[in-house]
Amino acid sequence: MTMPDHKPERKPDQKPEPDQKPEPDEPGQETYAARAFRALESAGASVRVQAALAVGTDPDPRFVGKLVERCAVEPEFHVREMLTWALTRHSPSITVPKLVGELRSERAQARSQALHTLSKIGDGQAWPAITRALLTDADDEVARAAWRAAVVLVPEREKPGLAAVLVTQLGRGGPETRLSLSRAVIALGERMMPTLQAAMAASDPQVRQHAIATERLWYDPDAGFESAIEEAKRVAALGTTSQDE
Template sequence: MTMPKQDTDTIRALQGLADSRSSVRLRAALAAGTTPDPRFIDKLIERCASEPEFSVREMLTWALTRHSASMTVPVLLNEVRSERAQARSQALHTLSKIGDRQAWPAITRELLSDADDEVVRSAWRAAVVLVPEGEEPALAGVLATQLGRGARETQLSLSRALIGLGEAIMPTLRAAMADLDPRVRRHAVATERLLRNPDDGFEFAIEEAKRIMALGTTSQEG
């Protein structure tokens, strides 16, 4: 008895996701998203946790967004509690792309301050996408606890997340500008500059923040 072509294609895609060649894994993920099948979901999410290639991870996420959120979101919510940092990071990234606000309760304070920079950046992005209307100021307060953290890439990610919340962040930023830690103050000033002048770029905003702090003031006109 001949196996139906759809089943053959599904088996081939599932096998391809575990291939040692990244090009084969990429095509398999593309196939899984082009012709969604519930049988793909567990394998796609499992692969997300270990896939070393960025382009393949992005295709895995795309493939998951092509499946029903009612089937993918519950599995992804389990992944955000994984002990593996990449599993948490990729699950959060995928949830931000799906945009189902039922996932909001899973974006905990612990995730928003995760020790792993990749995880925490994904958590910040997901939080801004999923935050319910009216809870932006509270989220800004949690995000502000991370001001001054890490290298420029991490700081830029946090600034972008805060700016994504709009004017709701201003009271929080003003409070951070009076923080005892100069790194927090500098990051808060730079974030405010980016909010008001998004074309300046983060490096310029940081340098301006240093200049403003050297002058002994963190207030700006306008």
């Protein structure tokens, strides 16, 4: 008697090995895409991160919308990082427009994670979407992500204009937010210096101290931010800057 061909059964949640393409879906069976979508919404963070890893390992345009959707609501940092990685594995021609669309979301996490992912993709077509509204967003996480994305995406000729917007945020937030802003300003290179030096003479002491600390970090990148701030306080109190010393 001839036995019928029989494929080994694959468990519903089993993902293909990194070098293995998904087997064709048989009629009546749940599709691989549907299983991946379900896994990305699993209650278990370990399942979600493995699903994102599998989707990024074997990129497929069908997954991009779901990955972007999950970025907006995923509660775990390490899972969000894997979602971002998975998106970077897909074509920017597909991912960038969808991520740019998220920048208009009312959900802060959607905006911040989209900005973070755009900074990792590094495709300049996203630059026009990095608006002043995002760079000055009331949510610190969104603003910080916008600063990081902006310095990656900005064309050389537009660096002075970006610096002018960034210095309006000097003195904002706590130490982490201020350090993020200092790093973004410094990343613009020499083109930011005239704008930064103008801020060093600001009437607001918080702005002035932050600007001076940023200049200190520019000249001494190994200096800690806290020590740069303390030095900035001393300099501001004495009314001197590096230009005067």
